[in-house]
Amino acid sequence: MIGQCIGIIDIGSGSVRLVVYERTDNGGHRVVDGSKRSTRLSGRMDESGALPLGDIAELIDTLQHFKLICSHHGITQIRTVATAAIRNAANRDQILDEIHRETGLFIELLSGxxxxxxxxxxxxxxxxxxxxxxxxxxxxxxxxxxxxxxxxxxxxxxxxxxxxxxxxxxxxxxxxxxxxxxxxxxxxxxxxxxxxxxxxxxxxxxxxxxxxxxxxxxxxxxxxxxxxxxxxxxxxxxxxxxxxxxxxxxxxxxxxxxxxxxxxxxxxxxxxxxxxxxxxxxxxxxxxxxxxxxxxDGLFHSTRFPDQPKLADPLAFSLKNISSLHNEAPTQHVMQVNRLALNLLEALEATIELPPEARTILHVASLLHRIGASIDYYDYAPHSFYLIVHSQLNGLTHREIVMTAAIASFRGKGKARTQTAPYRVLVSEADLDLVGKLGLLLQLAAALDRSETQRIGDLLITIDGTRLLLAPLAPLGSLAVERREVGELAAEFRKHWLLEPVLEG
Structure with a gap:
């Protein structure tokens, strides 16, 4: 890719569209501009199947306008394709020659x-x-x-x-x-x-x-x-x-x-x-x-990643992309919380039956729980909810996205109920119970790295009656801050899991 932006122009049979994709300094991708003009080219062909000269001139005017938008973004790479209307036009060679002569754009004529x-x-x-x-x-x-x-x-x-x-x-x-x-x-x-x-x-x-x-x-x-x-x-x-x-x-x-x-x-x-x-x-x-x-989107991926345009995991790609666009939270802290949250879930899954999507939505929520800090560090939780609900989390259903947002921003079941109220057609009472459990699990994982210094490496997790014993193996320094945070969370955690977390050592 030349530069930081790519312009994709699609000359379709019903409309002509421009999409401008930007690559950020952190490696994320986002759409930063776009334009659309309805042309109905397929409906403008004359009896011989040719596109009249006046309509060619109108198309060229649209493309000149799109080039101007691209120039404002400093784009030097514009990929322009044409589909059925021009492909099937009796005078397609004339159309393509006129476009190139007037705009300098080389048109890829796509086959079906x-x-x-x-x-x-x-x-x-x-x-x-x-x-x-x-x-x-x-x-x-x-x-x-x-x-x-x-x-x-x-x-x-x-x-x-x-x-x-x-x-x-x-x-x-x-x-x-x-x-x-x-x-x-x-x-x-x-x-x-x-x-x-x-x-x-x-x-x-x-x-x-x-x-x-x-x-x-x-x-x-x-x-x-x-x-x-x-x-x-x-x-x-x-x-x-x-x-x-x-x-x-x-x-x-x-x-x-x-x-x-x-x-x-x-x-x-x-x-x-x-x-x-x-x-x-x-x-x-x-x-x-x-x-x-x-x-x-397919044209973008084939242009941006020509050697491997097809993704192995759409969810992992979109997760990485969202994190790159909202990267104010310390990466090492976020990864530590993610690791601890999944370790805790693995230990607790033996005590209660959870739905198969529980691990996935906790994984996503733990990686995105701090993205709201890009708006306001001191009140990041509600902003994280909003950003997650309005982001493109490919690979999750609408229900799972709402639940992920509620888990990531969890500050009590009452607040989660209020946040998800507009989506109650998607989120059931049983789903809210799961949000409570996984939300507290995420809070516990965050408490175990409250100092954001990753002092806990391996963590031995055992259940002793009604206690959830958390024993760090060779911690890297004092855990006084983490122990206090876990203690403050214990009562609320017990309500959801019937277990009281205790940080030992």
Missing amino acids: EDEAAYGFLGMINSLQADNGYLIDIGGGSTEVSLFMDRELVHSVSFPFGCVSLNKKFDSKDGLMDDALKSIESIVMAAVKENLWIGELPGLPLVGVGGTVRALGKVHQAAVDYPFRQTHNYIIEKNGVDELYHAMRAMPLDRRRKLPGLSKDRADVIIPGVAILRAVFRAARAKHYRICGAGLR
Whole structure:
């Protein structure tokens, strides 16, 4: 990578997008700028299949604007790709020549297979998903893939998308049954040419791209869902069917007022979801799962990490990234608390049955419990809660993210109940009990390194009746501060674990 920022420009069939990624001095990555212009290129082709000169000039103007944004960030590396609209245009060579002559940008013309591969890379690097079908509904094409054991097995690009089908079957006044059947026939005819679609029933259909993200936002608004992210949001078949039939019966002006739906997508969402539902049925999928990452994220990873763009562990990567962006807490102290917390959990798991996700969320919470200090050291706990809930913790469900935030900022079960109250549709009473247990475990681990000097190396943990005996082996100095902190925590710890921690030695 040249410089500290990368610009990714995606010339899609429905819109042209710029995303600016920054690499921080601590090795973290974040999006620092972006822009989008709706173009509907697939709907602007003339009868010969060519993009008119006026529309080429408008596209060039957009790209010049994006270059200006990139120059403000000091970007010298701009990766620009084009997908179905230009790929299928009768005058694509003229388009590419004009763009290069006027902007200096070299355009990578992605094939349908390229689109599928980059979309898969963006998805697999942001979700803990082993097996499933993947769909990316663009403006002029639709990519469908099958992945198993986190590897891409099959992929195909269909020559239709939400913009091109909307041009053919105008949904301005709603979509009638005959038009819907025609769209479904087009999709099913394409699917039948790919026998692997539907051979493995019961897998999730993971969706990337604007259509499924818009669907997720509308569904969340309809059910008053409290979590702000559509990434890793699951919708059951009946939920999509009911919402779709309600939307397609609406005239365009009513659809534009739907909570969660942007006005520039109010028309194309109807044919887009028609494609989605048809592929879902053909794949005999279990449910829909929305992924907030996709093509542009895959392009970023392949540009930033060309030798190894695919992540082995999305959660570990996002954890490292968040920690790099909020790094005010002493790293050695955080790692010590993490080690002690997991050691304590391992010892206590023999006394009580805990859910399988307990270790993972305690691990994450212990690494992130001090990130709120980047806002206010003296009151970091509530800020840690906010930052965790609003960060991209890839690999965790929405429920697990809320629980992680509550554990990391735990200051008593009453406060945890208040913090999680807006998310009670996700967090049950049993979950709150687990938050209490793991929150106290994290507090105990932090108390064992209150001096932040890592004086405790090996720690022998035993249970003697109602006492949790903590015996440091060859501590590196006095533990007077830690002993006092453990003592102050003992009564509250006993309420949750029925054990009183005692720091020996």
